[in-house]
Amino acid sequence: MMQVEGKENSSREARLGRVALVGCGFVADLYMRSLAAHPEIAVIAVHDHDPARLAAFAAHWDVVVEPTLAALLARLGPDDVVLNLTNPSSHYAVSRACLEAGHHVWSEKPLTLELSQARALHDLAEARGLMLASAPSSVLGEAAQVLIGAVRRGLAGTPRLIYAEMDDGFIPQAPFAKWQSESGAPWPHADEFAVGCTLEHAGYVLSWLIAMFGSVTRVVSASAEVIPDKPGGAHAPDVSVSTLHFETGPMARLTCSIVASHDHRLRVFGDTGVLQVREVWNNAAAVRFHRRFTLRRRLIEHPFARRIRARGPSHPKVGRWGAASMNFALGPAEMLAALAEGRACRLTNAMALHLTEVTLALQGPSGVVEIESRCAPMEVAAWV
Numbered sequence: 001m002m003q004v005e006g007k008e009n010s011s012r013e014a015r016l017g018r019v020a021l022v023g024c025g026f027v028a029d030l031y032m033r034s035l036a037a038h039p040e041i042a043v044i045a046v047h048d049h050d051p052a053r054l055a056a057f058a059a060h061w062d063v064v065v066e067p068t069l070a071a072l073l074a075r076l077g078p079d080d081v082v083l084n085l086t087n088p089s090s091h092y093a094v095s096r097a098c099l100e101a102g103h104h105v106w107s108e109k110p111l112t113l114e115l116s117q118a119r120a121l122h123d124l125a126e127a128r129g130l131m132l133a134s135a136p137s138s139v140l141g142e143a144a145q146v147l148i149g150a151v152r153r154g155l156a157g158t159p160r161l162i163y164a165e166m167d168d169g170f171i172p173q174a175p176f177a178k179w180q181s182e183s184g185a186p187w188p189h190a191d192e193f194a195v196g197c198t199l200e201h202a203g204y205v206l207s208w209l210i211a212m213f214g215s216v217t218r219v220v221s222a223s224a225e226v227i228p229d230k231p232g233g234a235h236a237p238d239v240s241v242s243t244l245h246f247e248t249g250p251m252a253r254l255t256c257s258i259v260a261s262h263d264h265r266l267r268v269f270g271d272t273g274v275l276q277v278r279e280v281w282n283n284a285a286a287v288r289f290h291r292r293f294t295l296r297r298r299l300i301e302h303p304f305a306r307r308i309r310a311r312g313p314s315h316p317k318v319g320r321w322g323a324a325s326m327n328f329a330l331g332p333a334e335m336l337a338a339l340a341e342g343r344a345c346r347l348t349n350a351m352a353l354h355l356t357e358v359t360l361a362l363q364g365p366s367g368v369v370e371i372e373s374r375c376a377p378m379e380v381a382a383w384v
């Protein structure tokens with residue numbers, strides 16, 4: 001049962017903090033399912049500008065609704081976090097309103113559709129001393145943190161090259177008209193195709209790479225719309241292939257598409273072998289290390305991998321939904337923990353801006369982009 005302010009949750013003892021949701025569509029259900037695994041987080045209230053969607057969502061989850069964003073914001077205290085789960089075209093205006101009202105913001109990705117808007121939000125949050133963090137949460141998940149920890153410990157030696165695939169399969173032929181969230185929101189295919197798979201999904205690996213290595217200084221990207229007759233009249237690239245050059249040395253190749261067969265592998269090639277995760281959309285995915293060695297005159301990557309594990313219990317896991325097993329509440333939980341403990345959030349404002357600037361460069365237009373923003377690598381979790 002969800003923990004809802006003024007309803008189920010009023011008697012909870014262990015309270016980490018409170019969140020409010022703006023946008024009650026497809027992904028909001030995944031957040032509610034994830035938040036159910038975090039009874040220490042209370043949902044104060046929710047808002048959607050579509051009254052019918054708001055009513056359906058509230059009926060399903062038994063949450064307090066607010067008919068306007070202003071009314072929702074008026075309910076919040078200084079240590080509450082707003083989750084901006086609206087469509088990408090609404091992200092800027094909603095996040096801006098929340099920050100201007102003095103509230104911390106967790107935004108679904110992409111943070112904004114324009115770099116100037118991302119800079120404006122970042123600067124506003126900094127000026128007000130507020131947190132502005134961007135999805136995905138999966139960078140805080142077990143697979144990501146174990147991988148980052150293994151790279152930091154030098155398990156694969158010096159990392160030289162990273163190959164990351166974010167191919168989702170031939171989605172325009174998928175039966176997406178039948179995809180519905182738990183409370184009945186249709187998968188917003190027209191919006192997804194219009195925004196483009198790179199803006200929608202590159203963050204699932206890019207956030208890991210930025211957390212691992214810090215700033216990207218240069219992107220060389222090639223992107224194209226290779227399926228121009230998708231439903232919904234979309235005109236965003238449905239494939240991008242890019243190289244990313246990190247300040248700390250390694251180079252990465254990142255591929256995003258809704259064309260090539262499903263492949264969400266991330267491989268880090270280092271001096272002593274290969275670290276790999278087969279499915280970055282699974283928080284519990286195995287992190288494997290294939291040692292490289294020579295046998296007589298042959299160079300071999302060991303066919304049997306060593307599995308690298310967390311040192312202790314990591315975080316609550318959620319069940320599989322579609323192609324993903326991800327806890328969407330990890331980011332908001334980190335923000336609330338930072339507030340409760342009086343420490344800096346591991347998902348920094350600088351990271352949100354950097355992730356957005358690099359993602360926009362990957363999306364195109366094709367070419368070379370020198371990246372202006374900078375951000376430090378992320379501290380790994382204590383359980384790694």
Ligand SMILES: NC(=O)c1ccc[n+]([C@@H]2O[C@H](COP(=O)([O-])OP(=O)(O)OC[C@H]3O[C@@H](n4cnc5c(N)ncnc54)[C@H](O)[C@@H]3O)[C@@H](O)[C@H]2O)c1
Pocket residue numbers: 022023024025026027028047048049050053069085086087088090094108109110185186187188191200
């Ligand atoms: N669909 C997925 O599987 C998925 C997964 C992870 C992340 N996301 C991200 O989540 C975000 C939302 O996607 P979705 O699939 O839930 O879309 P959706 O269209 O199903 O839901 C978005 C909701 O936001 C509401 N909304 C839009 N603008 C608003 C505003 N200004 N004020 C109040 N409500 C507003 C809409 O009415 C809608 O109900 C996007 O950024 C998307 O990239 C989606």
